[in-house]
Amino acid sequence: MSGQLLDGRYRIIQFLGAGGFGKTYIAEDTKLYDARCVVKQLQPTSTDPTTLQVARRLFKSEAKILYQLGNHEQIPRLLAYFEENQEFYLVQELIAGHDLSEELTPGKKLSESYVIALLQNLLETLAFVHQHHVIHRDIKPPNLIRRQQDGKIVGMGVFI
Structure with missing residues (x-):
């Protein structure tokens, strides 16, 4: 293509x-x-x-x-x-960055502060989505982009 x-x-x-x-x-x-x-x-x-x-x-x-x-x-x-x-x-x-799966290594423990920051960032966006009565159906690391410019999690794949 x-x-x-x-x-x-x-x-x-x-x-x-x-x-x-x-x-x-x-x-x-x-x-x-x-x-x-x-x-x-x-x-x-x-x-x-x-x-x-x-x-x-x-x-x-x-x-x-x-x-x-x-x-x-x-x-x-x-x-x-x-x-x-x-x-x-x-x-x-197009969002410049990398998908979140690149940050996750099988068997490697994540620090508590990393997980809290990640979830706070993600949950703020999900709260906005839910306020619009939308349910996200495919949240997973490859659908989440760590934006290069500020490190925030952006984009979440498919809604409906």
Whole structure:
């Protein structure tokens, strides 16, 4: 998919990962000075019209939720969303940093102060999400980004 242009605008430059909901890429916005962004491709399980209709409804719901939550400093803003070739795409701001799983080593104990700071940071964001009556369904270290500029935990994968 590298090099592919989506929605006549977003050029895929790097594969980031895949999960139960689809694939994630880094892309360049060719209409905005090649600014980098994240493109999440959500693939319906079937092209059956009924399945697509349900997938489309869930996709629009997710986009609306991301838009509403995007005014929080620790949730990446939704920049765009679109459907192309019966696949759905969310475009979000790219956060410079690393995923939290890079900080966790199996068998290595974490200090109490580290865990408290991590949980306080994460729980503040979750409280904001819950105030908007949204339940997060996929909290795990690979979905959490330690932002390079200030060390805060940002982004949390999939809502609904």
